[in-house]
Amino acid sequence: MADKQAKLELGGKTFEYSVLEGSTGPDVIDIRKLYAQTGAFTFDPGFTSTASCESALTYIDGDEGVLLHRGYPIGQLAEHSSFMEVSYLLLNGELPSKDELDDFSYTITRHTMLHEQLMTFYRGFRRDAHPMAIMCGVVGALSAFYHDSTDISDPTHRTISSHRLIAKMPTIAAMAYKYSVGQPFVYPDNSLSYTGNFLRMTFGVPAEPYVVNPVVERALDRIFILHADHEQNASTSTVRLAGSSGANPFACIAAGIACLWGPAHGGANEAALNMLREIGTPDKIPHYIERAKDKNDPFRLMGFGHRVYKNYDPRATVMQQTVREVFDSLKVTDPLFETALRLEEIALSDPYFIEKKLFPNVDFYSGIILSAIGFPTTMFTALFALARTVGWVAQWNEMISDPGQKIGRPRQLYTGPTERDYIPLTQR
Numbered sequence: 001m002a003d004k005q006a007k008l009e010l011g012g013k014t015f016e017y018s019v020l021e022g023s024t025g026p027d028v029i030d031i032r033k034l035y036a037q038t039g040a041f042t043f044d045p046g047f048t049s050t051a052s053c054e055s056a057l058t059y060i061d062g063d064e065g066v067l068l069h070r071g072y073p074i075g076q077l078a079e080h081s082s083f084m085e086v087s088y089l090l091l092n093g094e095l096p097s098k099d100e101l102d103d104f105s106y107t108i109t110r111h112t113m114l115h116e117q118l119m120t121f122y123r124g125f126r127r128d129a130h131p132m133a134i135m136c137g138v139v140g141a142l143s144a145f146y147h148d149s150t151d152i153s154d155p156t157h158r159t160i161s162s163h164r165l166i167a168k169m170p171t172i173a174a175m176a177y178k179y180s181v182g183q184p185f186v187y188p189d190n191s192l193s194y195t196g197n198f199l200r201m202t203f204g205v206p207a208e209p210y211v212v213n214p215v216v217e218r219a220l221d222r223i224f225i226l227h228a229d230h231e232q233n234a235s236t237s238t239v240r241l242a243g244s245s246g247a248n249p250f251a252c253i254a255a256g257i258a259c260l261w262g263p264a265h266g267g268a269n270e271a272a273l274n275m276l277r278e279i280g281t282p283d284k285i286p287h288y289i290e291r292a293k294d295k296n297d298p299f300r301l302m303g304f305g306h307r308v309y310k311n312y313d314p315r316a317t318v319m320q321q322t323v324r325e326v327f328d329s330l331k332v333t334d335p336l337f338e339t340a341l342r343l344e345e346i347a348l349s350d351p352y353f354i355e356k357k358l359f360p361n362v363d364f365y366s367g368i369i370l371s372a373i374g375f376p377t378t379m380f381t382a383l384f385a386l387a388r389t390v391g392w393v394a395q396w397n398e399m400i401s402d403p404g405q406k407i408g409r410p411r412q413l414y415t416g417p418t419e420r421d422y423i424p425l426t427q428r
């Protein structure tokens, strides 16, 4: 596999390291023996040049704006597939046959209910709690309710807990919403699609029948596809690191949700819409562009820029099309969409954004659709968590099934005091 070598000179000695090739993408220098051989570590805060694992799930070429799941381009999946099918693909490696997809959808549907005792858990939260706070708590608590699927050395347990997480996440997110608006929880309806059921649990009330709008259902399903997985991002790496110690999958996904919440990651969809609301009309855009460029101002254009994409995020392209389709079908509009389009146009012609290769990312347009569907901004990141659960679970399974898997344990460049003697309090 590795006939290329990398040479390192250190302390007058030369060391050779194998260069490993993936199926596509950059080569990686295998430095696993570096410390044992040289006594030195590598230094890479933020992992900008570090491959933390081997994975066959998702491939991103950030320069070309390419995103593939198991080889399939995200644009094709968003156009032709469904969230259930993409979930099967991520978990199993291949697109399902019709029977396989039916079986998988049936299995997921049969896990949508929550243990009734969890209802009382919700009631411990304040009504104004952020849905992500509730999601972290409730998902973490699942391991206290589903002991029968937490033996990670048992592949059947791993499969059952994966299905449970994917199936219960819409119920958990919808209940977080219902709790915040003071409406009764709506139980799942297994005759509906994964996404249709989520819409009903969120916006339906027991007092009247809820009719799923197929345009909204398709748009939301597509949004779920766009968020399903994204390689070794911060929350996925968190899930892998938590899981590397042998922690149960419910605890690991709760850790991923906590990481996703930050505004530099999944919290950006909420922050992007709040920013567009603050900007308001296109005439205010130049002022905010200047602020984003000012090094002394912490303001950034939310929904812009990406660690990996140095080109248009392919998910943002689909998201922008989806806004148009939803608006056309529902015969609605939102002046913030015009503001967003204009902001994108102005930013993409500004030398600051051109030189730094800052383009709209998936979060730039998603808030506009989610808001048109009726979700409050605080639910945006919860929807991201719902959809990303399949990616987290697939990555966690991939890691646990890897015979070479080890606990994740980075090292550091220590810059604190060297050894010194303790001084008694009376002498300080």
Ligand code: CMC
Binding pocket: 233, 263, 264, 265, 266, 267, 268, 292, 293, 299, 300, 301, 302, 303, 304, 305, 306, 307, 308, 356, 358, 361, 362, 363
């Ligand atoms: N607005 C203005 N300037 C920016 C922006 C922005 N949105 N993003 C990056 N820059 C500048 C930054 O100031 C820095 O300038 P300089 O080199 O002069 O110091 C340069 O571009 C590189 O930025 P960085 O922060 O070093 O890059 P990073 O790879 O560490 O950060 C990022 C990537 C996504 C955190 C960042 O672009 C950002 O904060 N964007 C806004 C938040 C956002 O939209 N996040 C969603 C990411 S996509 C969804 C997800 O994966 O969760």
